[in-house]
Amino acid sequence: MIVLVSLLALVALAAVPFFVGAYPLGLGIGILGYGVLATAWALFSGPTRYISLATVAFFGIGAYTVAVLADLMPYPLVLLCAALIGLVVAILVGLATLRLAGIYFVIFTFGLAELVRQLVTYYEVNVTRTLGRYVFLPIGPEHIYWQLLGLLAITLALAFWISRAKIGLALRVIGDDPVVASHLGIGITRTKLALFSLSAVVMTLAGAIQAPRWTYIEPSIVFNPTVSFLTVIMALLGGPNRLFGPLLGAVPLFLLFEWLSANFPNHYSIILGLLFIAIVFLLPNGVLAAWDKFAARLKNKEARA
Amino acid sequence: MLFSAILTGLVLGGTYALIAMGLTLQYGVARIMNLAYGDLIIAGSFGAMLLFTAAGINPLLALFIVVPSGFALSWLIYALMLQPLARRSPNRDRLEGDSILATFGLLFVIQGVALVLFGANYQSYSFLAVPIDVFGTTIAANRLLAFALAVLFGTGLWLLLTRTRFGTVIRAVAANPGSAPLVGINVDHVARLAFALGGGLAAAGGVVVSMYLTFSATMGVVFTMKALIVVIMGGVGNLLGALAAGLILGVVETLVSSFIDPGLTLAATYLIFLAVLVVRPQGLFGKPAR
Numbered sequence: 001m002i003v004l005v006s007l008l009a010l011v012a013l014a015a016v017p018f019f020v021g022a023y024p025l026g027l028g029i030g031i032l033g034y035g036v037l038a039t040a041w042a043l044f045s046g047p048t049r050y051i052s053l054a055t056v057a058f059f060g061i062g063a064y065t066v067a068v069l070a071d072l073m074p075y076p077l078v079l080l081c082a083a084l085i086g087l088v089v090a091i092l093v094g095l096a097t098l099r100l101a102g103i104y105f106v107i108f109t110f111g112l113a114e115l116v117r118q119l120v121t122y123y124e125v126n127v128t129r130t131l132g133r134y135v136f137l138p139i140g141p142e143h144i145y146w147q148l149l150g151l152l153a154i155t156l157a158l159a160f161w162i163s164r165a166k167i168g169l170a171l172r173v174i175g176d177d178p179v180v181a182s183h184l185g186i187g188i189t190r191t192k193l194a195l196f197s198l199s200a201v202v203m204t205l206a207g208a209i210q211a212p213r214w215t216y217i218e219p220s221i222v223f224n225p226t227v228s229f230l231t232v233i234m235a236l237l238g239g240p241n242r243l244f245g246p247l248l249g250a251v252p253l254f255l256l257f258e259w260l261s262a263n264f265p266n267h268y269s270i271i272l273g274l275l276f277i278a279i280v281f282l283l284p285n286g287v288l289a290a291w292d293k294f295a296a297r298l299k300n301k302e303a304r305a
Numbered sequence: 306m307l308f309s310a311i312l313t314g315l316v317l318g319g320t321y322a323l324i325a326m327g328l329t330l331q332y333g334v335a336r337i338m339n340l341a342y343g344d345l346i347i348a349g350s351f352g353a354m355l356l357f358t359a360a361g362i363n364p365l366l367a368l369f370i371v372v373p374s375g376f377a378l379s380w381l382i383y384a385l386m387l388q389p390l391a392r393r394s395p396n397r398d399r400l401e402g403d404s405i406l407a408t409f410g411l412l413f414v415i416q417g418v419a420l421v422l423f424g425a426n427y428q429s430y431s432f433l434a435v436p437i438d439v440f441g442t443t444i445a446a447n448r449l450l451a452f453a454l455a456v457l458f459g460t461g462l463w464l465l466l467t468r469t470r471f472g473t474v475i476r477a478v479a480a481n482p483g484s485a486p487l488v489g490i491n492v493d494h495v496a497r498l499a500f501a502l503g504g505g506l507a508a509a510g511g512v513v514v515s516m517y518l519t520f521s522a523t524m525g526v527v528f529t530m531k532a533l534i535v536v537i538m539g540g541v542g543n544l545l546g547a548l549a550a551g552l553i554l555g556v557v558e559t560l561v562s563s564f565i566d567p568g569l570t571l572a573a574t575y576l577i578f579l580a581v582l583v584v585r586p587q588g589l590f591g592k593p594a595r
Contacts, residue, residue, distance in 0.1 A: 049398075
């Protein structure tokens with residue numbers, strides 16, 4: 001039943017580009033893009049509570065790989081290369097930090113985007129001597145929309161499968177109590193590394209798929225820290241421990257962000273920062289958990305009355 | 306050439322040690338991992354620049370305005386935003402996670418305000434930019450002054466922590482926040498003071514930075530990163546460790562930027578961080594496993 005409903009929803013969403021104009025389609029791409037990022041973020045950070053602040057590092061790696069390789073090889077191969085590069089970076093980062101306490105991971109990811117941005121800039125300035133690249137690919141917005149929709153469906157399916165599978169259970173035990181997890185014989189570092197890499201690959205692909213939309217790409221555009229920030233706030237708003245939570249957070253916040261950047265271009269980071277703090281305060285487990293709590297309270301009241 | 310690079314590196318390292326001391330106070334005592342720390346430093350830099358260019362106030366005098374402001378602002382931030390989080394957290398890990406998220410939001414607020422007020426361009430002003438001869442190499446007077454200030458603040462903080470009753474109280478909370486109340490210490494109060502003190506040091510670091518470096522509204526992340534790396538390398542809560550680690554970082558960065566490429570300084574920083582994580586995650590002088 002659930003499978004049928006999801007398939008119907010997928011088909012309905014896939015038909016959207018035939019009925020709407022360019023601007024709504026752009027919004028759809030944005031929502032799907034952030035939906036993928038937030039879902040992928042929650043895949044790892046939800047159960048383990050390891051807060052990753054490096055979303056844009058992987059997103060940017062994906063976009064940049066497409067910009068560099070688009071002329072050299074066919075598109076599917078470019079996506080594969082992007083995913084591989086994202087995977088390698090994620091494994092390196094994970095190997096260095098995931099065997100330690102969560103705080104080291106947070107700190108490492110906090111500066112990672114800036115590091116990658118500076119390295120790419122250094123490379124482009126000194127070796128290739130071209131800062132800024134053009135992406136000319138025969139890929140229209142509707143194709144990007146479909147690719148993102150497919151990626152989102154795959155990510156959600158993966159998240160669903162993981163929450164049911166052994167590895168998801170292991171991950172939740174690690175998040176609740178690492179000592180218990182190690183006594184149960186769970187390979188803590190290995191499990192975390194696998195999930196972190198998976199989530200990073202999805203983020204890389206999200207960046208790679210959206211690259212043709214920019215046409216012009218340079219490091220300061222694709223490594224914009226706002227992307228990391230928005231991803232975390234969306235996942236937190238919806239609830240990082242629910243399957244559809246991050247996606248649910250992505251829809252209203254992306255629309256809000258669009259509206260803010262159109263109407264208050266200079267102040268949106270202040271407003272979003274304040275909103276972020278408010279979410280951390282008021283909805284520590286996301287809006288879905290808060291709603292469940294509220295519903296339970298209503299039920300209790302009814303039962304007592 | 307090598308000597309001059311090392312000298313410049315030591316001066317830069319002094320500043321790194323200074324800003325790391327503030328962060329180690331905030332993290333070691335108040336248990337707040339403050340990701341907005343670097344943006345407070347930049348705010349201090351902008352404050353000094355504004356006072357110098359608009360009112361003609363000497364940056365040394367500006368310290369007396371900017372540092373208390375940083376102290377007061379951090380006090381307010383802790384009282385309004387972080388204390389409620391500290392009270393509701395059942396354990397230290399939860400507080401760490403919540404404070405990371407809350408200060409991550411704060412980072413964007415402070416940075417947004419700085420962007421609105423000053424724009425995204427690199428800023429600097431010229432103060433004491435006269436060459437001085439030190440052992441045969443020349444170095445700008447403002448850099449020497451920055452180093453002297455770092456030494457002054459560092460010594461002051463060290464004396465405060467080791468020679469006064471208040472310092473002992475702070476160290477008691479850092480060592481064991483659970484038992485501190487047993488000897489009549491108000492942990493809430495001490496944590497707030499330590500956080501504010503850290504903010505004051507960040508502002509001081511900002512003034513020092515503004516004397517000899519160019520800075521911009523979006524540079525806070527880099528300073529936070531460097532301060533964090535110095536804190537971890539020196540061992541959390543260890544002032545002398547922070548000093549040593551800061552100097553090492555400053556020298557390595559300067560060597561990389563003068564002999565390899567200035568675009569690779571952050572990469573060098575990260576390489577050091579990586580080495581520390583792999584070899585001694587507890588810090589150069591930390592005890593194994595906390």
